[in-house]
Amino acid sequence: MRRYRYELDQAESRSHIVEGWIAALDNIDRVITILRAAPDGTTAKLQFQDEFDFSDRQADAILAMPLRRLTGLERQNLENEFTELAGKIADLQKLLGDRKELLKALKKELRSLKKQYGDPRRTKIIAGPDTGKRRKVPVAPPMDEPLPLLTLETEIASDSPAEKPKKPKSDTAKTGTGQIEFAPMAEIIARTSKNPTKALMLMADEPDGLPMVLEFTADGQVRRMSPETYDLEDRDLGEIAIVQTEATAIGQTLLILMASGRLFPLPVKSIPLIAYEPDGVDILSLLPNGAAGETVLSSFFLPETLDDHFLILLTAQGRIKRLPMDELTDIAARGVSIIKIKEEGDRLAFSALANSGDQLVIATSTGRLLRLEANDQILPSTNRAAPGILALRVLKIEHLVGLAVTGTVDPVLLVSEEGYAKRVTTQAIKLSQPGELGTHMFQFTNRTDTVVGMTTAFPEDVVTLITSEGQIYELCVDDVPLGAKEHKGEQIVDLAEDEKITDLILPIITV
Numbered sequence: 001m002r003r004y005r006y007e008l009d010q011a012e013s014r015s016h017i018v019e020g021w022i023a024a025l026d027n028i029d030r031v032i033t034i035l036r037a038a039p040d041g042t043t044a045k046l047q048f049q050d051e052f053d054f055s056d057r058q059a060d061a062i063l064a065m066p067l068r069r070l071t072g073l074e075r076q077n078l079e080n081e082f083t084e085l086a087g088k089i090a091d092l093q094k095l096l097g098d099r100k101e102l103l104k105a106l107k108k109e110l111r112s113l114k115k116q117y118g119d120p121r122r123t124k125i126i127a128g129p130d131t132g133k134r135r136k137v138p139v140a141p142p143m144d145e146p147l148p149l150l151t152l153e154t155e156i157a158s159d160s161p162a163e164k165p166k167k168p169k170s171d172t173a174k175t176g177t178g179q180i181e182f183a184p185m186a187e188i189i190a191r192t193s194k195n196p197t198k199a200l201m202l203m204a205d206e207p208d209g210l211p212m213v214l215e216f217t218a219d220g221q222v223r224r225m226s227p228e229t230y231d232l233e234d235r236d237l238g239e240i241a242i243v244q245t246e247a248t249a250i251g252q253t254l255l256i257l258m259a260s261g262r263l264f265p266l267p268v269k270s271i272p273l274i275a276y277e278p279d280g281v282d283i284l285s286l287l288p289n290g291a292a293g294e295t296v297l298s299s300f301f302l303p304e305t306l307d308d309h310f311l312i313l314l315t316a317q318g319r320i321k322r323l324p325m326d327e328l329t330d331i332a333a334r335g336v337s338i339i340k341i342k343e344e345g346d347r348l349a350f351s352a353l354a355n356s357g358d359q360l361v362i363a364t365s366t367g368r369l370l371r372l373e374a375n376d377q378i379l380p381s382t383n384r385a386a387p388g389i390l391a392l393r394v395l396k397i398e399h400l401v402g403l404a405v406t407g408t409v410d411p412v413l414l415v416s417e418e419g420y421a422k423r424v425t426t427q428a429i430k431l432s433q434p435g436e437l438g439t440h441m442f443q444f445t446n447r448t449d450t451v452v453g454m455t456t457a458f459p460e461d462v463v464t465l466i467t468s469e470g471q472i473y474e475l476c477v478d479d480v481p482l483g484a485k486e487h488k489g490e491q492i493v494d495l496a497e498d499e500k501i502t503d504l505i506l507p508i509i510t511v
Helices: 002-026 028-037 041-052 056-063 072-097 099-117 185-192 196-204
Strands: 123-127 150-154 211-217 221-225 242-249 253-258 262-267 296-300 309-315 319-324 348-355 359-364 368-373 400-406 411-416 420-425 451-456 462-467 472-476 501-505
Touching: 002 028, 002 056, 002 072, 028 041, 041 056, 072 099, 099 211, 099 242, 253 348, 296 348, 309 400, 348 400, 359 411, 359 451, 400 411, 411 462, 411 501, 451 501
Parallel strands: 400 451
Antiparallel strands: 123 150, 211 221, 211 242, 253 262, 253 296, 309 319, 309 348, 359 368, 359 400, 411 420, 411 451, 462 472, 462 501
């Protein structure tokens, strides 16, 4: 559902800009007169807003409008685009307002994936010869015992019946019968699954394109299951908060980002499949040995189209970077560094996916908010080897608590350690330049209180709060009022003595 809300936000944002361009063309003579008379772009922008009631974003778009937009053909293209966006917005609003329509759309997408990628498997998994070292009971073996041996037998179609398959060239893959032994994936499954033999057999029968659902928990585990398992009404979710749910398919690759700035690819098929219980596996155990000791920051899939999509990286010391998505393709299994961290003791603190023109909001524990626009003028895109630029000066008495990607009118939610919360609109936060201090937007009831987290907050969203005592609370965004920067917020949770809110999670759901 969150994916459709994101698409709706992007469509409304683009429609808003196109509407401004069309209005400018309707008044082109006056627009040209203002541009000729204005001493600078800021003055022209203010006149546009005053005379035509353009928004901040529309005025910026008009100033950046290329001359080719003035032609009759381009005007027709703009009107066509506006009509298409209006239709898309109506369709998305219908999906978000009608659960039946939403489920129908999801089923259609899953069937499309199955039709596109589903094809008969050309290999078989068979039991290998009994070497006397195989375990009779299919349970995970200890570290010092041999792994259960499974072999791969391949059938190769050929026009000539006499033609035989070539033997594998790798000496490490050969066996006495010309069979190939599974490793290291067998080792991963054997050490993480209750029934490693069954898990490997199930994994072998999964063709590319087979729909799957991934769940990520707050304690760093991942679960893979079929859509049917995910939809079970009585499925046991366990006692750990779910922070992310992704609809995906066999054959796709998940990208795992570490706090050190290293990025690792993880094929969906290599994540063990669960049938019913909330069994998961530590994400780090599925990655190469080089990831040992790292801290997982986030996980995501590349979008279908890479154009105009970026990864925003923010370090604990306030350095920010905008990395194009095409820099994240073909990542080697050993991982790659995607940001150069220069300061000693610094690390990645937050990451987010964004498009050009999105609004970025950064929050500190003292209640300061800084708003930047993700464009080439304010935040130029860079390559993987580049460091970030200073976005916000982090004071010694504070630390960063959130990075949000929003539209111009979207609200953000702030929650404090002592259980107070407030929402503010993005427009209420001053638009700044990198390196500025930002604006204080949270007034504390008690001097000892601090902001513990910030996130985007759409109506009907449910936010998960985790306390120092291990308690989990769910907060509906609609229950938190919008407030000006002087507003102290509402107390949303009654905490026990010495109990604090330690984490704020808005689960990412793309199912």
